[in-house]
Amino acid sequence: MTDSAFDICLINARLATLDGDAGYGLIDDGAIACRYGMIVFAGPMSALPPHALDADQVLDCGGALVTPALIDCHTHLVFGGNRAGEFEQRLEGVSYEDIARAGGGIASSVRATRAASEDELLASALPRARALMRDGVATLEIKSGYGLEHDTELRMLRVARRLGQVLGITVKTTFLAAHALPPEYADRPDDYITFICNELLPDAAAQGLVDAVDAFCERIAFTPEQTARVFETARALGLPVKLHADQLSDSGGGALAALFDGLSADHVEHTSQASVEAMAQRGTVAVLLPGAFLCLRETKLPPIEAFRRHRVPMAVATDANPGTSPLLSLRLAMALACIQFRLTPEEALRGATCHAARALGLNDRGRLVAGQRADLALWQVHEPAELCYWLAGDLLKQLVIAGHPLG
Structure with missing residues (x-):
């Protein structure tokens, strides 16, 4: 200079x-x-x-x-293996929930991710991150959640940090150990939540690997009460929260995220009017994920008009993951948000820029x-x-x- x-x-x-x-x-x-x-x-x-x-x-x-530059505020970019076989199953009529209950879904990615080294996870994630960058992305959120045990969860978060260093972009890490119930805790979800709250999350936070905390609050995952325990731990550690909310049913996820001053509630297809109002009051962003909506062939649209009416910011993200949204173009996610959810192109662009920044707690971009x-x-x-x-x-x-x- x-x-x-x-x-x-x-x-x-x-x-x-x-x-x-x-x-x-x-x-x-x-x-x-x-x-x-x-x-x-x-x-x-x-x-x-x-x-x-x-x-x-x-x-x-x-x-x-x-x-x-675009901001992808919801991805699961670090994982082992892929789930192309499940893609075929869904096309043959098998539901996402049936696949999950049969040991597929998230559990399949958990097995592959646990078996991968840190360098192997980095090598597989780099091309995916570069694909997003080629479509204009300069800031990424990456979640853990395919380890569901101490070492692999922390390994995923370290890889996410390394991706940012290698590529020269901003990567925000989200702790998502409450993504699914691991086999070691079969039929013991409360014990697993205790492990997350007492050991795993505090250790990950102490190592500086966590920017936010997420959970999958759904009938095939964790209850609102279990999710609240994780969020209470996050709050005690000074960490903001996000939530996989109301994707498959209305569990009050949007309101739960708002109760904890959540940065965002994500998916939100089944979010109720009461939850929309709670999100508006607390400034919680609605993150729309049209890639998962498309791949799961969902029909229940997010309450877009209610979000507009109550001035809830709507972000748009890829939800890039190996099972339900193998989408590596945020620009295509923006197009799908327009086509499927009837966003305007202006709303979609704001959703992938200023509103996405807000969903990550970033006010500088x-x-x-x-x-x-x-x-x-x-x-x-x-x-x-x-x-x-x-x-x-x-x-x-x-x-x-x-x-x-x-x-």
Whole structure:
């Protein structure tokens, strides 16, 4: 870096700033000036600060659309093996719950993940993370939950941390040991919850491996009472919570997440009006996961109109996982959210940027405004709606992370 006041300046861009609560915040003939990885200016080129064009690097965007880099706020990206066979079973009419009860589902991934070394898990996760980056993602959430015992849960969290270091992106880790009941605790779910609360979660937190705590609150997983025990432990440790809520039935998951000031309630297909209101009161984000909805051939839509009416922010994520959402494109998740859930393209873009940031407890990214982290995506399209309109294809022109262009 030279004596310039700016490390990079992007010019000749069409900016979708997402500034404010509505609209894309479009600025034609726009520019962005950055210093020390943060946005200092985002606005018309005619208003560029003095000496911005003397930046260490000036990137001519050639009229490209520039948005905040995308944020995938719900993934299970670290795992062993795959479940392509179960994909076939579901197409033949076997339900997700029947597969799980027969020892498949999460239990199948647990066996494969336990058998994999840390380096093997890293090697298998890297291509998946890179695929998401190729579609504009610069911040990832990654959950544990395929170990369900001490060593493998911590191994998954360490791999998630390493992914961020290797790729130079932000990775937020979520502790999800309350994902399913491990075989060692068959018919003893309360004992397993005790193990999580007394040993596993405190140890993972002490090692600095946990950014948030999640649980699967569902009839095939854990009850609201068991989930509340995990969340009480998280609160005692000073950790925020998230929740797999109301995916297959209404267990009051949205309200439970809100009760603990949860960052988000995720899936939310069966979330009730009462839960929507509780989420609105506590600022809990609704994370929509259209990939799982598609792969499970669900028909119960999330209460989108109720979320809109009560101004509950709606994030969109891939739920990338080996069983129910083998989806490695956040942009496709955005398109599916529009097609399946009737989100507008603007809502979908906000869902994968500023609202996704909020679902991770991050207030330093997701918009193109001064003071935000300079994570930027340059696209080979002109209109923001095209990011959802095109179902596939290489639309990303350049990814900029903390003011540093990749590639």
